[in-house]
Amino acid sequence: MRVTFYGVRGSFPVAHPKVTQVGGNTSCVVVRAPGAPALIIDAGTGTRAAGRDLMREEFGDGVGEGAFLFSHTHWDHIQGFMFFEPFFRAGNRFTVCARGSHDRRLRQVFAGQAESPHFSYGLDAFKAAVDWRAIKEGESFSIGPWRVRTVRLNHPGVAIGYRVELGDKSFVYMTDTAPYDDQLLCEGFHERKPDSDPEVVARIRECGRALEEFVTGADVLLYDTFFTPEQYAVNPHWGHSTPDEGIRLARQGGVRRFYNYHHHPEAWDDVLEGRVKDYARRLGGSDLEVLLAREGEAVEL
Numbered sequence: 001m002r003v004t005f006y007g008v009r010g011s012f013p014v015a016h017p018k019v020t021q022v023g024g025n026t027s028c029v030v031v032r033a034p035g036a037p038a039l040i041i042d043a044g045t046g047t048r049a050a051g052r053d054l055m056r057e058e059f060g061d062g063v064g065e066g067a068f069l070f071s072h073t074h075w076d077h078i079q080g081f082m083f084f085e086p087f088f089r090a091g092n093r094f095t096v097c098a099r100g101s102h103d104r105r106l107r108q109v110f111a112g113q114a115e116s117p118h119f120s121y122g123l124d125a126f127k128a129a130v131d132w133r134a135i136k137e138g139e140s141f142s143i144g145p146w147r148v149r150t151v152r153l154n155h156p157g158v159a160i161g162y163r164v165e166l167g168d169k170s171f172v173y174m175t176d177t178a179p180y181d182d183q184l185l186c187e188g189f190h191e192r193k194p195d196s197d198p199e200v201v202a203r204i205r206e207c208g209r210a211l212e213e214f215v216t217g218a219d220v221l222l223y224d225t226f227f228t229p230e231q232y233a234v235n236p237h238w239g240h241s242t243p244d245e246g247i248r249l250a251r252q253g254g255v256r257r258f259y260n261y262h263h264h265p266e267a268w269d270d271v272l273e274g275r276v277k278d279y280a281r282r283l284g285g286s287d288l289e290v291l292l293a294r295e296g297e298a299v300e301l
């Protein structure tokens with residue numbers, strides 16, 4: 001399988017001379033394998049370029065098949081959705097998988113961002129066939145030959161992590177999430193209860209163990225490294241993590257390659273590159289490779 005990074009930034013897209021090496025578009029990753037439906041994970045602003053590339057293949061002829069897997073529907077993960085060209089070619093077929101939550105139907109969640117006065121055309125403008133599939137964290141399912149597993153992440157409103165497997169290869173996409181240390185961020189509103197509440201402590205431990213099991217044996221882990229440890233200490237309730245926590249997870253699970261992802265909008269190229277080099281140096285001699293997700297780059301598994 002081939003995983004291509006089309007958007008690697010978190011929160012909002014950035015245009016600045018100091019992001020040209022790593023990229024300024026928000027979350028979007030495409031997973032492809034010959035003969036299998038294209039998997040598009042999250043639809044931040046990077047989705048526009050992803051759609052352009054897919055139009056050069058079978059999607060341009062109106063015979064493409066693909067599925068969107070959404071971590072959650074915060075802005076930085078959906079803003080490119082209406083700019084995805086293959087939606088406007090009749091014959092293409094898509095399934096949109098996202099967490100079904102609250103009392104709103106999944107299609108309505110996506111229709112909302114396209115409604116006037118926010119946008120000039122709605123989902124009815126799509127010429128491709130689109131199925132909407134509400135999923136729940138912990139669920140496993142197949143998309144063509146892909147096996148997909150899901151896990152609950154620690155984020156306001158709850159996000160979903162994905163493990164995509166084909167043959168003996170596996171790729172884990174894990175953003176947006178805080179470490180499961182002393183807080184449990186929940187649906188609708190986040191909670192921060194004291195450590196002394198045994199029920200919450202037990203739930204946090206259980207979720208943390210589930211994440212450790214989830215990444216075990218993965219070839220590649222793409223992980224939310226939005227914060228440095230110092231930044232995390234100030235805003236733990238934002239629901240983002242650090243390279244330290246991701247590397248801990250990767251090492252305990254015997255992961256081969258760890259990618260820093262969902263970069264802070266003000267983390268410039270030299271800062272990110274220096275940071276990743278520093279972590280890689282500290283891990284010198286270990287089996288884990290520490291890398292930086294860069295827009296436009298791909299990893300082969």
Ligand SMILES: [Zn+2]
Nearest residue numbers: 010011076176
């Ligand atoms: Zn995000």
Ligand SMILES: [Zn+2]
Nearest residue numbers: 072074155176
């Ligand atoms: Zn988010």
